[in-house]
Amino acid sequence: MTFKLGLTGSIGMGKSTTAQMFRDEGCEVWDADAAVHRVYAAGGSAVGPMRAAFPQAIVDGAVDRGALKTIIAADPTALKTIETIVHPLLKQDRADFLANATADILVYDIPLLFETGGNAGMDAVACVSVDAQTQEARVLARGTMTAEQFQMIREKQMPDAEKRARADYVIVTDTLEHARAQVQNIVSTIRAGLRNA
Ligand SMILES: CC(C)(COP(=O)(O)OP(=O)(O)OC[C@H]1O[C@@H](n2cnc3c(N)ncnc32)[C@H](O)[C@@H]1O)[C@@H](O)C(=O)NCCC(=O)NCCS
Ligand SMILES: Nc1ncnc2c1ncn2[C@@H]1O[C@H](COP(=O)(O)OP(=O)(O)OP(=O)(O)O)[C@@H](O)[C@H]1O
Numbered sequence: 719m720t721f722k723l724g725l726t727g728s729i730g731m732g733k734s735t736t737a738q739m740f741r742d743e744g745c746e747v748w749d750a751d752a753a754v755h756r757v758y759a760a761g762g763s764a765v766g767p768m769r770a771a772f773p774q775a776i777v778d779g780a781v782d783r784g785a786l787k788t789i790i791a792a793d794p795t796a797l798k799t800i801e802t803i804v805h806p807l808l809k810q811d812r813a814d815f816l817a818n819a820t821a822d823i824l825v826y827d828i829p830l831l832f833e834t835g836g837n838a839g840m841d842a843v844a845c846v847s848v849d850a851q852t853q854e855a856r857v858l859a860r861g862t863m864t865a866e867q868f869q870m871i872r873e874k875q876m877p878d879a880e881k882r883a884r885a886d887y888v889i890v891t892d893t894l895e896h897a898r899a900q901v902q903n904i905v906s907t908i909r910a911g912l913r914n915a
Contacts, residue, residue, distance in 0.1 A: 719915055721823045721908050722839065726831035727846035728875050729868065730857035732891030736846050737827040739901040746821040750828040753811040754804060758783070763810075767803045772796070787867055797874060805834065823908055832876050832884055844904060845885035847878055848892055 725740070725747075727733050737747045757764035758781035769776045775785045790796045816824070828836055837843050848856075857868050882888050889900045 719822075719912055720819070721912060722841045723823055723825050723904075723908065724831045724837055724840035724843040725825050725827045725846070726829060726837075726843060726881060726885070727889075727891075728853065728878050728881065729829065729871050730853045730860075731846045731848055731878070732856075732889075732897065733827050733829065733846050735894070736844075736889055736891060736897055736901060737825060739898050740823070740825045740905070742898075743823075743902060743905040744821060745823040745825045745905065746815075746819045747825045747827055748812055748815040750808060750826075750830075753808050756811060757804065757807045763807045764804055768800070771799055771803060787863070791867060791870065794870070822912055823905065830875070832881055837884070842886040842908070843884070844887040844889055845881045846889045846891050846897075847882055848890065850878070852892070853878075 723740075723745070725733060725737055727736075734749070734751070737749060741747055754764075756762055758768075759765075760779040762780070764781055765776065765779065768781045772786070772789055775781055775789060777785060786796075786800065790800075812826075826836070826840065828834075831837050831840075831843065854865075854868065857863060858865060863871070887900075887904050889897055889904070891897045
């Protein structure tokens with residue numbers, strides 16, 4: 719039997735770092751942000767429809783994320799249009815992952831899991847969380863977004879408190895050691911359940 723665990727959390731809360739910890743425990747991970755990178759790349763399935771909607775976002779045959787962020791900052795409705803184009807294209811990528819997966823626990827790292835109703839297809843959901851100041855400091859330290867761009871993205875996401883309330887597991891990402899211990903606990907609990915199923 720295969721267990722599907724959704725992994726979600728607001729921007730910069732530590733999803734990617736925590737997803738790697740699940741890989742270290744032998745889980746296989748489908749990463750929605752990485753899938754977006756694949757469809758945006760030259761030759762990717764998003765390039766044609768994105769060119770039609772936002773010609774200025776195409777640079778060297780690929781969707782350019784810097785250009786997209788400028789477009790989103792100038793037009794608050796642009797992100798919705800992008801989602802309408804991109805989200806259906808991720809379905810094939812995700813189906814390919816499932817068809818090739820062999821691990822007992824499959825982790826779906828999806829920032830907008832609750833927002834898109836994707837939690838319905840999961841056996842359980844884990845949410846990464848840390849205090850708002852740490853979240854902002856971590857995102858701005860990456861140097862890929864301005865404070866305004868960060869606030870705009872955060873406002874479009876379900877509040878952290880609501881995500882935590884809806885999740886089966888909350889992983890506090892205050893330190894790497896603490897997060898890893900929580901991941902190991904979750905994996906042990908799920909594997910014990912699989913053995914007894
Ligand atoms: C907004 C974009 C240009 C920012 O690119 P950038 O490389 O700076 O950031 P990255 O892609 O790593 O995303 C960082 C985080 O932003 C948040 N985020 C991204 N897209 C969205 C969105 N549509 N709504 C709310 N939050 C979002 C997530 O928490 C994500 O983990 C990019 O994320 C994008 O094109 N988003 C639209 C596609 C989408 O909906 N992706 C979400 C995964 S399903
Ligand atoms: N448990 C942790 N302890 C300390 N630092 C952490 C922890 N988890 C993540 N971080 C740090 O926080 C930053 C953001 O982490 P990460 O990229 O994993 O977040 P994310 O949720 O995937 O981000 P985004 O939603 O923007 O894609 C990184 O600099 C990472 O090193």
